[in-house]
Amino acid sequence: MSMLHLILNGRPVDIDVPESRYLSEVLRNDLGLTGTKIGCNEAECGICTVLVNGTPIESCVFPAFKAQGATVETIESLSQDGELHPLQQAFLDHGAVQCGICTPGVIMTAKALLDEKGASLTDDEISVALKDTYCRCTGYQSVIRAIRQAAGQNVAPLLPNIQPAGxxxxxxxxNPQSRAKIMGRARYTDDYRFPGMLYARTKRAGVPHARIRSINTAAARNLPGVRAVLTHEDVPGHNRHGLVIDDWPVLCDDKVRYAGDAVAIVAADSDEVAAAALERIRVEYDELPVVSDAIAATKPDAPLVHEGRDNGNLLRHIKVDKGDIEAGFAAADAIVDQTYRTPATEHLFLEPECSIAVPGGYNPEDFGGTLDRNAARGETATHDKTTIYVGSQIPYQDRGQTAAALGVEPDAVRVVATLTGGGFGGKEDITGQIHTALLAEKTQRPVKMLYSRQESLLVHPKRHATVIRIRTGAKSDGTLTAVEATLYGDAGAYASLSEKVLTRATTHAAGPYDVPNVKVDCFAIYTNNAPSGAFRGFGVTQSCFAVESNMDMLAEKLGLDAAEIRRVNALDIGRATSTGQVLRESAGLNECIDMVDVGMRGKDFHWTWEEGNSRFAWGLAVAYKNTGLGGGAPDRAGAEVEVWRDGNDSIRAEVRTSSAEMGQGLPAVLAACVAEELGIPMDNVDVLLGDTDYCPDGGPTTASRQTFVSGNAARLAARKAAKKLANASSAQSVRARYDYDAPQTRALGTGGDMHFAFSFCAQAALVEIDMDTGEVHVRKVIAAHDVGRTINPLTLQGQIEGGIVMCIGYTLTEHYIQEQGKPWTDVMARYKMPSITHTPAITSHIVEHPTSGGPYGAKGVGELPSIPTSAAICNAIYRATGVRVRSLPVDQDELLRAIRTGADEIELAWGDLEPIPTIALGCER
Amino acid sequence: MANASPNRWDRYYTPATVAEAIELLQQYDGQARVVGGGTDLLVETRRGLHRPAQAMVDVTNIGGLDTITSDDGHIVMGCGVTHSQIVTNALIIERGSCLAESCSVIGGPQVRNVGTLAGNVAHALPAGDGTIGLLALGGEIEVAGEGGSHWMPLQESFKGPGKSFIDRHRQILTRLRFTPTAEREGSAHHRVMRPQGLCLPIISMGVRVKLDDDDTISAVRISMGPVGPVPYLAETAMDVLVGGPATPEQFRQAAEVALNSVSLRASKYRASHEYREQMVRTFLPMILNRAVERAQGTGL
Structure with a gap:
């Protein structure tokens, strides 16, 4: 230990700490300044940025003693005497805060820039300064606007042009939580520190496929400071979890099926001791042959990932059949038949997974803490049952799965949702929830398990890698006559949500078009890769790339305009989806196409042109996405609204539901619905999300469903509460609960409505290709989204900008690479999400075709913006260069080779080593 | 003494003088490691890629070695000088353009604010941008150790990929210097990257050109990486250019000769052999042209 002296946020600080500390650790752990967040510990993501002597540095790799004697500024210093710093105010005004985990780092990086440049700062300077400070949610456009406003420039928040409905x-x-986020006061799971808390780590398999011969934990147990080491033998209940099929071991028993599998867990007095204990656990394996490719895994002699199944590695065969496929192609004047490949990708939410479990009977006083008898949750509260603090997308399923593993009833477990630093579908499956609960009950202490970024990359489910062959036929006027497709999806080692995700890929594989004859076969296949699961777009992102690439090829073959061929076929009222669902309302696709088309075709419009060594071109794509679970699944959300009159006789309310906020803006949506019903200002509505003892089940936060289902539940509960309040005395508070059931849907293959609503969009991308290097830049995106009804234009704009930029990453930068079941992408430095330098100018139009069942007509929009951008970009690349991209992400090396040799397509993406395999159409029925 | 925690150190020193730093290194007898900004070293250390050191000797706080000075016909940079200092230094922007350009593309601002040119050089990566820039300028480095200090040409410090002849447990790279470009001289740097998950250049190239009064090239240096285990000085291409006119044809010729004299590799997920070749063909003539324009006083 040595004395470290800092001038921290204007005050001298002397603290005795080990010289081995990094600055981020001293700030967060030793000084309790948790406003500074940690995203990677690799100096890659920039969210840990603080100012040392006025200069932005990444505190995660900055030794604390390197700052000896220096001035250090953190987010906590920014607002003085309750006054927000101009940057903080601007981030609020412009909606530049979503999940908020990056916000302190982004703001501190911007502050240094602002201090240096003042009012004159330019977009270019912002782009240079923030190049390595990443944000996964916003797409950066709102961040740029906010910084310019803070600099004193006259920049208004960019909002869609709509008529407010109320x-x-x-x-x-x-969003109600945004204020805490910009001040560094928002608490994510890792920001909680319970008295007596232990630190946990997980022993990972490291090998992709092996039979476990023995697990020896004796040496780890004997290490001083180790409180518990658990293996499968210590799981009292069901040693499996899974959102659809319970095939995922809590702790592996007979074998391991991917490199990230959990074999043992440790709780110790410190994270260092826990890490050291892992090194002392000895696991003997008999390694098994590895299957790491979905198509290879279907071969009769392929190694079996799960033994004893009738269908080998085939997890599910999903089919869509409509009309007569042969007659459809016979009627076609032109046919395009093409095979595409899409990569596994990583959510890269900037907050790595973290869970804290508190044992039943916990009293903080037992560990030297203070007790607050009024506290319902947190470090000063008692806990009467096993309680898990986690930023999760599905609190109630976390509860159920944890209870099953503990061998107790679900209501013997409580899940408290903390703020979530990004999810995007990647925080639906179990990670540390069960493990910490097991360790907490074993040790009778709170236990925290924080994944490192590298562990996060290894463990959680990814977006499905797919190979998709699509044959599209049309008449000479562009009318589609038939679509036939085969999809292979790599499900990885465990089922997770593969069946659901790939069902969505399948049902959307004819695009948002009225196609009379459709035949699609999709195979979800187990492999020894990381499991695949939910990821914004939920399978539709993959099939849309293929569908919309084929549409442009078909248009070219037929000599038709890209917008026109889409208009001819666009789903509309009275037209039917590929599953035979006839739309009766709320189908604004044609209007979306028109708005984008008009926006794109200004004066002197050209599809493509040259400037210097660059070629520019526009590309167009459209998409649709279901709102809600659909397919016959009951889709229910409950909400409770409590209403009372405060001391000034103003009506106040709190709405409670266990839906999840991960930055998408749900609290503001719920507050708006309740405020509207009660006729009170939104600021009078508090939102409590995700405490399974206090909030009704909102169901999973997935499938773009929460605005629709929880929005309805909140609205209808508020309506009930308003009636009660009218009859109550002024001193009384009233409560009403509403369990909203979305309209009944039908299972795939049974006809009728598979979904209760669809959202539609069109996007045009202006792309620049550097003809010297093959580098691709997206310069502009014009988008139009039919959202039914806008609830909150500020957060809606954020969802659209962020979704588009996320899909730019899917198209140009992102690939989670696995080699024979081992991730090559094992550090964040090997996975690049879009930085501020990738963000294009975005013009977002909103189309409002209300859906009758939605709250005020609204339907979901969380996923939709992240679906068609890849096809729009690749259609533009084709127009600029004559090269059709068949595999993502676009490789500049391959693209330049094709440009130089005159090749008309590329099938190797960045990270691909093998050509796209040939797959057959026309699976026997 | 055992290390307190894995992939860390027990003591972190920030000595104020070179003598004090050398004394610490002697005292630890190979168990201490010199660290500059640490933006590469500490990331690698965290990942367990280095043998544990008992102590870190941070040389960025040494008095007088955190500035850029003009001295005896040289521009001299102390080992505490960061990339950001170089990028914003008016003298280097004007009279060492290719170093300013090469340092400006390193990492992001936070890394440039902390990472040092001395660290970039001592890391000895085959394509460290700052190193490539300094190599083109004909840079020299000063190495201090137990027996005193001496200046040496930069290119003599490279031993292999990531390996330097500077013993980072016993020696300190204290200063770096180059002769600023004079009248009729210019320099330039260019790098090609990809946007995916690799932070290493596909190709990084620097040039320094001197013109006679009749615009004949009288002297030239061309540095490139990665084209082999160490940063590369393209001497055959330099020979082609010296004494000839500064024309596009000559520049193209120089690129071909450079390509003939090296074996560009394909590296997985980074670049094909052909792509690298193409980038040399495209951008080596481009930066030669830019350096010539600067020498003529017509370029930016």
């Missing part, structure tokens, strides 16, 4: 509905409003 006093709260349709009005811009920051």
């Amino acid at each position: 006093d709260s509905i349709g009005r811009p409003h920051p």
Whole structure:
């Protein structure tokens, strides 16, 4: 230990700490300044940025003693005497805060820039300064606007041009938690420190496929400071979890099926001791042959990932059949038949997974803490049952799965949702929830398990890698006559949500078009890769790339305009989806196409042109995405609203549901719905999300469903509460609960409505290709989204900008590479999400075709913006260069080779080593 | 003494003088490691890629070695000088353009604010941008150790990929210097990257050109990486250019000769052999041209 002296946020600080500390650790752990967040510990993501002597540095790899004697500024210093710093105010005004985990780092990086440049700063300077400070949610456009406003430039928040539907509905409003986030006061799971808390780590398999011969934990148990080491033998209940099929071991028993499998868990007095204990656990394996490719895994002699199944590695064969496929192609004047490949990708939410479990009977006083008898949750509260603090997308399923593993009833477990630093589908499956609960009950202490970024990359489910062959036929006027497709999806080692995701890929494989004859076969296949699961777009992102690439090829063959061929076939009222669902309302695709088409075709419009060594071109793509679970699954959300009059006789309310906020803006949506019903200002509505003892089940936060289902539940609960309040005395608070059931849907293959609503969009991308290097830049995106009804234009704009930029990453930068079941992408430095330098100018139009069942007509939009961008970009690349991209992400090396040799397509993406395999169409029925 | 925690150190020193730093290294007898900004070293250390050191000797706080000075016909940079200092230094922007350009593309701002040119050089990566820039300028480095200090040409410090002849447990790279470009001289740097998950250049190239009064090239240096285990000085291409006119044809010729004299490799997920070749063909003439324009006083 040595004395470290800092001038921290204007005050001298002397603290005795080990010289081996990094600055981020001293700030967060030793000084309790948890406003500074840690995303990677690799100096890659920049969210840990603080100012040392006025200069931005990444505190995660900055030795604390390197700052000896220096001035250090963190987010906590920014607002003085309750006054927000101009940057903080601007981030609120512009909705530049979503999940908020990056916000302190982004703001501190921007502050140094602002201090240096003042009012004159330019977009280019912002782009240079923030190049390595990443944000996964916003797409950066709102961040740029906010920084310019803070610099004193006259920049208004960019909002869609809509007519507000109410006093709260349709009005811009920051998310209720945003204020805490910009001040560094928002608490994510890793920011909690319970008295007596232990630190846990997981022993990972490291090998992709092996039979476990023995697990020896004796040496780890004997290490001083180790409180518990658990293996499968210590799981009292069901040693499996899974959202659809319970095939995922809590702790592996007979074998391991991917490199990230959990074999043992340790709780110790410190994270260092826990890490050291892992090194002392000896696991003997008999390694098994590895299957790491979905198509190879279907071969009769392929190694079996799960033994004893009738279908080998085939997890599910999903089919869509409509009309007569042969007659459809016979009627076609032109046919395009092409095979595409899409990569596994990583959510890269900037907050790595973290869970804390607190044992039943916990009293902080037993560990030297203070007790607050009024506290319902947190470090000063008692806990009467096993309680898990986690930023999760599905609190109630976490509860159920944890209870099953503990061998107790679900209501013997409580899940408290903390703020979530990004999810995007990647925080639906179990990670540390069960492990910490087991360790907490074993040790009778709170236990925290924080994944390192590298562990996060290894463990959680990815977006499905796919190979997709699509044959599309059309008449000479562009009318589609038939679509036939085969999809292979790599499900990885465990089922997770593969069946659901790939069902969505399958049902959307004819695009948002009325196609009379459709035949699609999709195979979800187990492999020894990391499991695949939910990821914004939920399978549709993959099939849309293929569908919309084929549409442009078909248009070219037929000599048709790209917008026109889409208009001819666009789904509309009275037209039918590939599953035979006839749309009766809320189908604004044609209007979306028109708005984008008009926006794109200004004066002197050209599809493509040259400037210097660059070629520019526009590309167009459209998409649709279901709102809600659909397919016959009951789709229910409950909400409770409590209403009371405060001391000034103003009506106040709190709405409670266990839906999840991960940055998408749900609290503001719920508050708007309740405020609208009660006729009160939104600021009078508090939102409590995700405490399974206090909030009704909102169901999973997935499938772009929460605005629709929880929005409805909140609205209808508020309506009930308003009636009660009218009859209550002024001193009384009233409560009402509403369990909203979305309209009944039908299972795939049974006809009728598979979904209760669809959202539609069109996007045009202006792309620049550097003809010297093959580098691709997206310069502009014009988008139009039919969202039914706008609830909050500020957060809606953020969802659209962020979704588009995320899909730019899918198209140009991202590939989670696995080699024979081992991730090559094992550090964040090997996975690049879009930085501020990738963000294009975005013009977002909103189309409102209300859906009758939605709250005020709204339907989901969380996923939709992240679906068609890849095809729009690749259609533009084709127009600029004559090269059709068949595999993502686009490789500049391959693209330049094709440009130089005159090749008309590329099938190797960045990270691909093998050509796209040939797959057959026309699976026997 | 055992290390307190894995992939860390027990003591972190920030000596104020070179003598004090050398004394610490002697005292630890190979168990201490010199660290500059640490933006590469500490990331690698965290990942367990280096043998544990008992102590880190941070040389960025040494008095007088955190500045850029003009001295005896040289521009001299102390080992505490960061990439950001170089990028914003008016003298280097004007009279060592290729170093300013090469340092400006390293990492992001936070890394440039902390990472040092001395660290970039001592890391000895085959394509460290700052190193490539300094190599083109004909840079020299000063190495201090137990027996005193001496200046040496930069290119003599490279031993292999990531390996330097500077013993980072016993010696300190204290200063770096180059002769600024004079009248009729210019320099330039260019790098090609990819946007995916690799932070290493596909190709990084620097040039320094001197013109006679009749615009004949009288002297030239061309540095490139990665084209082999160490940063490469393209001497055959330099020979082609010296004494000839500064024309596009000559520049193209120089690129071909450079390509003939090296074996560009394909590296998985980074670049094909052909792509690298193409980038040399495209950008070596481009930066030669830019350096010539600067020498003529017509370029930016």
